[in-house]
Structure formats: C-alpha cells, structure tokens
Amino acid sequence: MSTTDRLSRLRQLMAVRKTEALLVSQPENRRYLSGFDGTAGLLLITAEAAVLVTDSRYTQQAGQQAPDYRIIQMSGDVGSWFPDLVEELHIKRLGFEADHLSFDMSRRLGSALDDNDLPTRLVPTTGIAMEIRMTKEPEEVELITRAIAISDNAMDKITAAIEPGMTEEQAAWEIEQTMRTNGSQTLPFEVILAAGPNAALPHAKPSDYVIQPGQPVVIDIGARVQGYGSDLSRSICAGEPDETFKKVYKAVKDAQAAAIAGAAAGMTGAHLDQLARDVIDEAGYGDKFGHGLGHGLGLAPHEKPHISPRSEDVLADGMVFTIEPGIYLSGWGGVRIEDTVIMENGRIRVLSQAIKMEV
Amino acid sequence: MSTTDRLSRLRQLMAVRKTEALLVSQPENRRYLSGFDGTAGLLLITAEAAVLVTDSRYTQQAGQQAPDYRIIQMSGDVGSWFPDLVEELHIKRLGFEADHLSFDMSRRLGSALDDNDLPTRLVPTTGIAMEIRMTKEPEEVELITRAIAISDNAMDKITAAIEPGMTEEQAAWEIEQTMRTNGSQTLPFEVILAAGPNAALPHAKPSDYVIQPGQPVVIDIGARVQGYGSDLSRSICAGEPDETFKKVYKAVKDAQAAAIAGAAAGMTGAHLDQLARDVIDEAGYGDKFGHGLGHGLGLAPHEKPHISPRSEDVLADGMVFTIEPGIYLSGWGGVRIEDTVIMENGRIRVLSQAIKMEV
Numbered sequence: 001m002s003t004t005d006r007l008s009r010l011r012q013l014m015a016v017r018k019t020e021a022l023l024v025s026q027p028e029n030r031r032y033l034s035g036f037d038g039t040a041g042l043l044l045i046t047a048e049a050a051v052l053v054t055d056s057r058y059t060q061q062a063g064q065q066a067p068d069y070r071i072i073q074m075s076g077d078v079g080s081w082f083p084d085l086v087e088e089l090h091i092k093r094l095g096f097e098a099d100h101l102s103f104d105m106s107r108r109l110g111s112a113l114d115d116n117d118l119p120t121r122l123v124p125t126t127g128i129a130m131e132i133r134m135t136k137e138p139e140e141v142e143l144i145t146r147a148i149a150i151s152d153n154a155m156d157k158i159t160a161a162i163e164p165g166m167t168e169e170q171a172a173w174e175i176e177q178t179m180r181t182n183g184s185q186t187l188p189f190e191v192i193l194a195a196g197p198n199a200a201l202p203h204a205k206p207s208d209y210v211i212q213p214g215q216p217v218v219i220d221i222g223a224r225v226q227g228y229g230s231d232l233s234r235s236i237c238a239g240e241p242d243e244t245f246k247k248v249y250k251a252v253k254d255a256q257a258a259a260i261a262g263a264a265a266g267m268t269g270a271h272l273d274q275l276a277r278d279v280i281d282e283a284g285y286g287d288k289f290g291h292g293l294g295h296g297l298g299l300a301p302h303e304k305p306h307i308s309p310r311s312e313d314v315l316a317d318g319m320v321f322t323i324e325p326g327i328y329l330s331g332w333g334g335v336r337i338e339d340t341v342i343m344e345n346g347r348i349r350v351l352s353q354a355i356k357m358e359v
Numbered sequence: 360m361s362t363t364d365r366l367s368r369l370r371q372l373m374a375v376r377k378t379e380a381l382l383v384s385q386p387e388n389r390r391y392l393s394g395f396d397g398t399a400g401l402l403l404i405t406a407e408a409a410v411l412v413t414d415s416r417y418t419q420q421a422g423q424q425a426p427d428y429r430i431i432q433m434s435g436d437v438g439s440w441f442p443d444l445v446e447e448l449h450i451k452r453l454g455f456e457a458d459h460l461s462f463d464m465s466r467r468l469g470s471a472l473d474d475n476d477l478p479t480r481l482v483p484t485t486g487i488a489m490e491i492r493m494t495k496e497p498e499e500v501e502l503i504t505r506a507i508a509i510s511d512n513a514m515d516k517i518t519a520a521i522e523p524g525m526t527e528e529q530a531a532w533e534i535e536q537t538m539r540t541n542g543s544q545t546l547p548f549e550v551i552l553a554a555g556p557n558a559a560l561p562h563a564k565p566s567d568y569v570i571q572p573g574q575p576v577v578i579d580i581g582a583r584v585q586g587y588g589s590d591l592s593r594s595i596c597a598g599e600p601d602e603t604f605k606k607v608y609k610a611v612k613d614a615q616a617a618a619i620a621g622a623a624a625g626m627t628g629a630h631l632d633q634l635a636r637d638v639i640d641e642a643g644y645g646d647k648f649g650h651g652l653g654h655g656l657g658l659a660p661h662e663k664p665h666i667s668p669r670s671e672d673v674l675a676d677g678m679v680f681t682i683e684p685g686i687y688l689s690g691w692g693g694v695r696i697e698d699t700v701i702m703e704n705g706r707i708r709v710l711s712q713a714i715k716m717e718v
Contacts, residue, residue: 060560104458180532201416
C-alpha cells in the first residue's frame with residue numbers, strides 16, 4: 001500500500017478524532033506515513049497538505065523517498081519555520097503526538113506561536129498513527145514474514161550448535177552474523193542470549209559468561225527487512241535437562257499453546273494474557289512471570305497491540321504480535337518461548353517456525 | 360570514577376541550579392548516574408536519596424548494576440508508585456528532564472500528584488546531567504580511545520580494500536564485521552557508506568548501489584566499548600580522482616586543519632565552527648556545508664558540546680568531540696573528514712589516527 005493510501009486512511013481517522021491538523025514526530029510513524037527513513041524530521045498533515053520538515057543532511061533523501069510531501073529544510077530553532085507554516089496552512093488546532101514529543105519541544109512550539117501572535121492551539125493527541133499501523137497491510141506481512149524466515153533459520157542453527165564452553169557473546173555474535181549475511185538489516189534489537197543464572201534476567205545482555213552443562217539458555221532474537229522486524233525466543237538446555245527445567249519448560253510451552261488456541265478476534269490483550277497466565281499460575285509459577293504475554297511488532301520492535309494484564313487493546317484481523325510467556329527463577333535461570341502470530345479470520349496463525357524442544 | 364562520585368557531582372550541580380529533586384528519564388543519563396544499562400527505568404535523586412524504578416524484567420539486573428540505588432519495581436501506571444515515593448521523600452519541587460520526558464508522561468505524573476492531593480510541583484529542567492557528562496573522566500576517555508582504535512583499524516582496512524564493483528552494502532558489512540570481531544559491541548550508529556551521487560546525502564544508508572570508478576565514497580563509522588562510542592569519517596576516491604574531487608577534498612581537509620589548529624578552551628562551539636566554515640567559504644563551497652562542524656560523543660553518539668553555527672557551548676578541558684567538515688554537491692557526491700579530539704591544557708589533541716588521502 002502506498003503512502004498516498006496511508007495518508008488518506010490517516011485523514012479519515014483524523015476527521016473521526018476531530019483533529020484538523022497533526023504534527024507527527026515519532027520516527028516509525030514518520031516513516032510509515034511518508035516513506036522517509038532518515039533519523040530527523042517532522043510531518044505536518046492537514047486534510048489538504050502534507051509537509052515534511054527536515055534538516056540539510058536529509059532534504060535530498062526526503063525528496064526522493066517522500067514524493068507525497070512538500071519538503072521544507074529547517075535550520076535553527078522552530079521559530080524559523082513553524083509559525084510561517086502554521087499560518088500559511090490556516091491551522092486553528094494542531095494535534096501533536098503527546099506520547100512522543102518532549103515537554104520542552106511542545107513548549108518551544110507554543111512559544112513560537114505566541115511570539116508571532118498566532119491563535120493556533122496545540123492539542124495533545126495519542127495513538128492516531130499507531131491505530132492505523134496496528135493493522136498490517138499484506139505488503140507489511142510479507143516483509144515481516146521474510147524477517148521471520150531469517151530469524152527462524154538462525155535460531156535453528158544456534159540451538160543445534162550451542163554447547164557448554166561457549167560464551168554467551170560468542171553464541172550471540174554467531175547468530176547475528178547468520179542473520180545479517182542472510183539479508184537482515186541492522187537488528188531491531190540486540191541479541192539476548194543468557195545462560196544459567198543470567199537467564200533469570202528477561203532482558204540480559206550477552207556477556208563473557210561461559211555456558212555450563214545442564215544450564216538453561218534463553219535466546220531472543222529479531223531480524224529486520226526493509227524496516228520490519230521479527231521477534232523470536234527459544235529456550236534450550238545445554239546438556240541434560242534437570243527436573244526443574246522440564247517442569248518450567250512444560251509450563252511455559254503449555255501456557256503458550258493455551259493462548260494460541262484460545263485467542264480470538266474481539267478479545268482484549270488482557271484477556272489473551274490471562275489465558276497463558278492461568279496455565280502458569282496452575283503450575284505454581286504465577287509470581288515468576290513478571291512481564292506481559294506479548295506485543296505487536298512491525299516498524300517498531302514493540303508496538304500496539306499490547307498483550308498484557310492491563311491492556312484494553314482489542315485484537316482484530318491483520319494484527320501481528322508475539323506470544324511469549326516466560327518463567328524466571330532467581331539464581332537458577334529462566335525459560336521463555338516466543339512466537340510471532342497473525343490474526344486471520346478471527347483466529348491466530350503462527351508465523352514463526354523455529355524448532356522447539358520436546359521435554 | 361564511580362557512580363557514587365557522579366551522584367555527588369550531580370547533587371552539587373542540583374544545589375547550584377536550585378533543584379531539590381531530579382527525575383532522570385533520559386537513557387544515557389540514567390546509565391551514567393546509576394550504572395544500570397537496561398532499556399527502561401527512571402531515577403529519582405534528592406540530596407539524600409537515590410532511587411531506581413524499573414519493571415520486573417530489570418529489577419534483578421538493576422540491583423546488581425546500581426548498588427548506590429534503592430530499587431523499586433514498578434507495575435502498571437505511575438500512580439502505583441510515584442505519589443507514594445514523592446510523599447515519602449517529602450519532595451516539594453521535582454525537576455524533570457523536559458528535553459526528554461514526553462508531554463504525556465509529564466501530564467501523567469502531574470495527574471498522579473493531583474489525584475493524591477500532593478503539593479509537589481513538577482519543574483521542567485534541561486541539561487543538568489549532560490553538563491556533568493560533557494566533561495569526560497579518564498576512565499571514559501580510555502573507553503572512547505579503545506573504541507577509536509577499533510574504528511581506525513576498520514577504516515584503514517576498508518579504504519585499502521574498497522574498489523569499483525563492490526556494492527555499498529557489501530563494503531559496509533565488511534567494516535561492521537571487522538569492528539565487531541575486534542571487540543566492538545553493537546555499533547553506536549549504522550555504518551554510513553555512500554558512493555557517487557549517494558555521497559551527496561550526508562546520512563545515506565548503504566544500498567545495493569555498485570561503486571563506480573572515479574567516484575567519491577564517504578565512509579562514516581563508529582565502534583562501541585562498554586557503551587562508549589567512537590565516530591570517524593573518511594572519504595576516498597574509487598580510482599583516479601578528478602579535479603572536482605581534489606579541490607573539494609583539499610577544502611575539507613584544510614577546513615578541518617584550521618579548526619584543529621585554532622581551537623582553544625573558552626571558545627564557543629559557534630566560534631570553532633566558524634574557523635572551518637571560513638575555509639570552505641573561501642574555497643567557494645560555503646553553501647555546500649549544511650551541517651554543523653561537530654558534536655560531543657560518549658555514551659550517546661551525539662551529545663554536548665555542539666560545534667555548530669548557533670552553539671553557545673563553551674569548550675573546556677576534558678571534552679571529547681568530533682571535527683567533521685563536509686562538502687556535498689548534488690548529483691556528484693561529497694567529501695567529509697571527521698576525527699575525534701579531546702581538549703587538554705586548553706588545546707586539541709586528535710585521538711583518531713586513520714589514514715587520510717593525499718591529494
């Protein structure tokens with residue numbers, strides 16, 4: 001789908017939300033709506049106009065990547081371009097992305113309006129562009145699927161190759177090289193590979209810790225294709241699993257299966273989270289599953305919908321998200337199993353295919 | 360220098376700035392002041408207390424990395440921990456990082472105070488932690504120097520190896536592999552390697568464009584060691600340089616040399632920028648040098664001091680920053696030469712040593 005179509009979907013939603021004009025500062029929203037993937041810039045969108053403001057490093061690139069937009073080169077502070085633009089477009093109420101724009105930037109925009117005696121009001125908004133991004137277009141699913149194939153392949157290779165004596169860092173770099181040489185861009189997040197006690201930290205960084213026989217190893221990786229990421233976790237045992245590992249692994253795997261089987265369109269993220277949490281509670285590890293069950297992914301490695309105990313996001317066809325229960329035991333380690341799924345015809349189809357252990 | 364010492368420097372500066380308590384949300388500030396390098400968390404610092412609030416993914420790691428801090432595990436919205444903490448610490452005025460904290464988060468903090476009838480006032484602040492970070496400790500210079508050695512080595516290898524027929528992506532991945540296998544963590548920014556017309560975009564992404572004979576190639580890379588980055592640019596010609604290349608390259612090199620020779624403690628960033636800009640103006644390319652001359656670097660790839668036409672930052676001993684003039688000609692390409700320097704005894708010492716072309 002072209003950015004022209006995305007702009008018209010955005011404008012429809014802006015009309016519903018009574019947002020006459022929207023200033024987009026959040027990087028993935030900016031990229032999604034314009035095609036421009038530089039690191040600095042703002043979009044200003046009204047029913048008629050679409051303007052991309054960026055600095056001299058990016059004006060040429062922006063012109064190439066964002067043909068739907070008029071490009072303005074900014075220099076200096078917002079006062080040098082913002083009041084003129086707002087006045088030219090006759091904007092009375094300008095929505096901004098309150099969950100992204102800094103307090104200071106909102107204040108500078110407000111001062112620039114005041115200094116020029118403009119009557120324009122700044123109005124905090126949240127989630128307008130994300131609401132569109134949350135449902136993936138077929139072209140986006142295709143890119144995510146390509147990223148998933150890369151991480152599946154790398155995961156199957158490392159889970160077969162990993163053995164006691166390797167350091168976490170060595171194994172993590174093996175994975176990254178495999179994904180990058182198979183076509184992944186810079187990874188959407190750093191490889192997580194944590195052994196033994198380190199695996200009790202859900203977001204551990206790979207260290208020079210040497211993997212020991214019989215230890216659990218949690219591996220959490222993502223590849224990226226044209227900006228779109230994958231997200232995949234597997235947990236293995238380096239050697240013979242002990243009883244704790246078997247019990248924990250089974251609880252996590254069963255919890256994930258329950259969520260996959262029970263998920264349905266119309267359900268909230270909190271409801272889906274509960275399906276997995278019930279299984280882990282039942283197994284006696286309720287207080288060892290501290291994070292949410294999953295999250296949407298796309299241009300951002302974490303985006304809507306949230307699948308967590310308090311999430312009111314309603315699941316719907318076209319959403320792509322992770323299901324990743326985990327159990328973490330301080331001093332021993334942890335197990336997390338994460339797949340990426342898509343909702344289609346009201347049910348879940350699992351996209352990632354990396355091998356899981358049988359225990 | 361330990362985080363204990365950094366905390367006491369911060370508290371001294373807070374006293375000067377009449378900031379009774381400070382909420383730190385900016386990731387590099389959080390890491391610098393606490394030692395905790397997770398991706399989520401807030402610090403709350405008063406003259407007496409130092410508290411780190413993070414979620415269940417990170418509480419164990421935070422406890423290990425940030426021994427100076429009391430760790431609070433948050434769950435749910437700010438209302439569940441923020442008012443209680445503010446009340447317990449008897450905070451009357453709480454500074455927050457207005458250039459980082461989102462408008463929305465500042466509003467949620469304010470609402471949580473109101474909902475609990477607390478008299479605490481939120482006060483926007485900027486640059487308190489950055490002012491300390493801007494001057495590097497010897498241990499930080501040591502880490503930056505190690506990162507510089509890695510990027511110098513990778514640059515010398517690629518400038519010797521690059522030749523027409525390679526794609527930008529191939530060359531960029533060669534560089535990244537060299538740096539990573541030589542001890543760099545995940546890079547502080549993606550490798551920039553742009554040939555021919557692409558080199559006219561100061562921040563181009565490597566593409567499948569095949570490098571042609573006689574084209575300028577701009578290469579801009581950084582390595583990272585224990586969080587601290589380097590930043591290095593060289594420009595080469597793939598084959599025999601034409602007259603334009605020679606003229607542009609000489610102007611950029613002379614501009615850099617003028618800035619390095621003329622820099623002195625007490626000078627503003629704008630003044631130093633002008634020393635290089637004058638040389639490029641003189642050569643007739645004044646309007647082709649669109650970005651600032653340089654920037655500080657450390658835990659963040661771009662931080663204070665700014666070396667740019669409007670910067671009022673005053674250069675002082677212990678600051679580490681880049682000097683990177685460039686000339687960009689649309690359709691032809693560009694040349695940028697960037698070194699990292701430190702100010703010592705009032706003058707500049709150049710830290711990066713990668714080979715430059717003779718033209």
